[in-house]
Amino acid sequence: MAIVLGSNRYGKAEVRLVRVTRPGDTHGLVDLNVSIALSGDLAATHLTGDNAGVLPTDTMKNTVYAFAREHGVTSPEAFGLLLARHFVTTQEQVTGARISIESYGWERLGPHSFRRAGDYVRTARIFVTPDGTQVVSGLENLVLLNSTASEFRGFPRDKYTTLAETTERILATEVDARWRHRGDSADWDESFEGAKDALVNAFVNTYSASLQQTLFSMGTRVLDSRTELAEIRLALPNKHHYLADLSPFDLENPGEVYIAGDRPYGLIEGTVTRDDAPPASSEWYL
């Protein structure tokens, strides 16, 4: 029995890149948070401190800024692919690269003026491994709420169950979704917008017997409308809204006044997939 090094990776996290394009008086703005993790034959630095194979994380940061100038940033996915392939192809000891990108939206206010949109963060994760390339797009922090058309009943009861059944509740969640592309090329922006719209539309239009049902509906809608996607993972916190008990004040509360809770919260996680989806290369499964 010996103690040995297992799987490992390293890189630079949260490189904050803002790129301004100035094709004329009307400027463009891209705002990214880029994280890089490389893996491969990195045993020496762990075991002996020999860094001959350890490209500095500072170099990774430099590469992000230099690539933004040399190649531009057409989409988070395309930029991530460029970076991932660069490290794998130029560093012999590196066999895997994971690029994780958060993209922050800005609304245009004028030719060179912008307001940061706070409604969601777009994400992209690129995995280049010896087994292939995998592109995962997604979004986070999108908070959706239906003020009706949600119920929760018919559930089992054990000795610790006190919850009343309800046919009328607020359903609110903060969507954390990521979807896996079949291939490594697409119109990334159009694909993202389509998937996002499908998620939102499914949430809005599903009469919900459970947040699980809503989750499956959202995932199905995305896969139905986006043939380039293999599967989708959703993590949906149930942001509970409790009907305030106003009876001590001789007041009825017919679905009007709610307490927005912080903790605890329900958390529903699920994958919606295709029965012929190719296996994921890495870091996908729940």
Next chain:
Amino acid sequence: MAIVLGSNRYGKAEVRLVRVTRPGDTHGLVDLNVSIALSGDLAATHLTGDNAGVLPTDTMKNTVYAFAREHGVTSPEAFGLLLARHFVTTQEQVTGARISIESYGWERLGPHSFRRAGDYVRTARIFVTPDGTQVVSGLENLVLLNSTASEFRGFPRDKYTTLAETTERILATEVDARWRHRGDSADWDESFEGAKDALVNAFVNTYSASLQQTLFSMGTRVLDSRTELAEIRLALPNKHHYLADLSPFDLENPGEVYIAGDRPYGLIEGTVTRDDAPPASSEWYL
């Protein structure tokens, strides 16, 4: 020389209220975070633990939910005024009330469906004191950026100055603004929207020699367009964007690739007022 009780207050903070209105199939949604602080003759509880004058903070919380049902919520300012006056008039020992409200915006997605807007938080602060009533409206977390039309030069240099002058930089800030109303009645929503638009328009349209100049322009624009306001305070962090030095890689960087910095940041704070503004009753001055 004796040790004595000085100024004091107490209350319930961060009461999370969501109110749904259902006038028909199209619902309305109000989402508030309400904080209450009362002051007055509260010495006994401090000195002896006699709580005869200490309305429980739990009661304040209950009052928020009950009032939302009894009186509705037409605007944060109106709701805050109702609450403040209630406590001052019904509790003899209470002579001052401060109600602070954050209001979170939601965009409509359907008759009963909403998406949380993340671009800013609307605020209201109501002060009822023996000297009168003061209403302060405002907003926070509004992030604005101009990709040009900003310079910073002509500044003094001492032995610790290394900054280069620039005639071209990104100007970005996260607006924290609060403005004081002359009176205690207004069309609060219309007033808020007008002030917000004035702030944004002034930021967009000011050629900026300094963030201070932009601040004064923003404040002036608000007061010019909103006669119901006495003065405005702004706190504007300078969210620095540093031009990446790509020269080691034989790349020019003509205003294209920037590093978004976290800390430190500049912080510009200022008041814009009218020379005939009535004095503030409390908690206003920088």
Next chain:
Amino acid sequence: MAIVLGSNRYGKAEVRLVRVTRPGDTHGLVDLNVSIALSGDLAATHLTGDNAGVLPTDTMKNTVYAFAREHGVTSPEAFGLLLARHFVTTQEQVTGARISIESYGWERLGPHSFRRAGDYVRTARIFVTPDGTQVVSGLENLVLLNSTASEFRGFPRDKYTTLAETTERILATEVDARWRHRGDSADWDESFEGAKDALVNAFVNTYSASLQQTLFSMGTRVLDSRTELAEIRLALPNKHHYLADLSPFDLENPGEVYIAGDRPYGLIEGTVTRDDAPPASSEWYL
């Protein structure tokens, strides 16, 4: 009636300074977050964009690092005084300086090894104005809990009151305290440790009929033991712990199982002072 510039200030916020001293094999470590705000005759930059009086905030940052090398950092208060006086005396147009410092504690693990202590943040605020110099020390984020010796009863009841009286509850708070020194010289570290110990001891040893009573006891203990202090302000959130209702499961709960609440929370704020305390020069009063 004209629109005019009111009070204003500007500076650099959150300059993160770590200083290592190496007098021998046993190193010392100081870890500060320094914020600077200057005021004075700054109208020109606001009104016309003339920056002749605007020492760059970048220079302020440089000054922090240079002063750490030139003068060392014996305490946050002493370092803040150095910085404040420097700006007021070297920049003619600057008449006021406020230096705010957070100091993070590290526990020694070895001659050159440290572990960050997370139990509180020490603070110092230095105000130099034409009226004089004011030093305010303090601490934040110190979470204290008594599992008994706390009650809350005898309070008034109105129509919205549902809270039951209790003679047994958990009392927990996160102390935010700041205390004002009479003068501008002291053994700052010894003074801080003494004040902190007095706060903690008073919390531990007070049988509490209300958090207000505990607050006054804490403030009194500090002033009693530290003659160099003029007064103290405390903001004490009441971190509610709710006894879990286990009766649906046929379980008693004799003060054993509690739900730790997030929001809302009570918030008790108060000043304890001396009847002969000199007035504060600025930014002190609740």
Next chain:
Amino acid sequence: MAIVLGSNRYGKAEVRLVRVTRPGDTHGLVDLNVSIALSGDLAATHLTGDNAGVLPTDTMKNTVYAFAREHGVTSPEAFGLLLARHFVTTQEQVTGARISIESYGWERLGPHSFRRAGDYVRTARIFVTPDGTQVVSGLENLVLLNSTASEFRGFPRDKYTTLAETTERILATEVDARWRHRGDSADWDESFEGAKDALVNAFVNTYSASLQQTLFSMGTRVLDSRTELAEIRLALPNKHHYLADLSPFDLENPGEVYIAGDRPYGLIEGTVTRDDAPPASSEWYL
């Protein structure tokens, strides 16, 4: 090709439990944040909204509080095992349970008085699946710093490399560690303390040629000293401290004044294992 439900789970997250024991005048305090996720035959609720197999997450919350009273909380691991086994054995459709617990430390100040320790959070993750039971212990937020005995040199250089080699730097990290137990019984508290001490001691006593080398040393030390553990995963951000360039001010800076950086940061992740470690049952691998 059809769209189908993939892996999924659901539960209640962040149940905040505080338990006070009162064996005499000297009280005990346990402060946990418990999250539960169940998996199994949950297709119906996703596909049709049939909730016959969906034990409410509210019931899970109730169970946490009731179990704290019925069974006590001897350690996070033991409490998590109780909960996990309860759900798997009492709900026929549930075949897997994951319990994640954060445990917050409190230092004793008196018989019934405590101060929250902020130096780290202890974690426990319990996985009960058809394949067996897996216990993972760990800690987060432990910030360690060596002010010397760290270098980084001998690394490869590409066209984007500008970093200078160094034989003297600050090495600081915020330890996120989790270690997998061989079995499902142990003296959990003693095991935790032993592993924590091994981590800290290895950090303190390793002359570091790279943070990777420190990571491997930390992991090795834990496995060397704790035979009950199968392997350990570490995520170590490299909290960069940049030597301030004081040369523009004609000052040398011999390892004294540093800028503590926020972003970006290096991130080193690795597993240290035994060559005969049994495979993990779930959710372990990088």
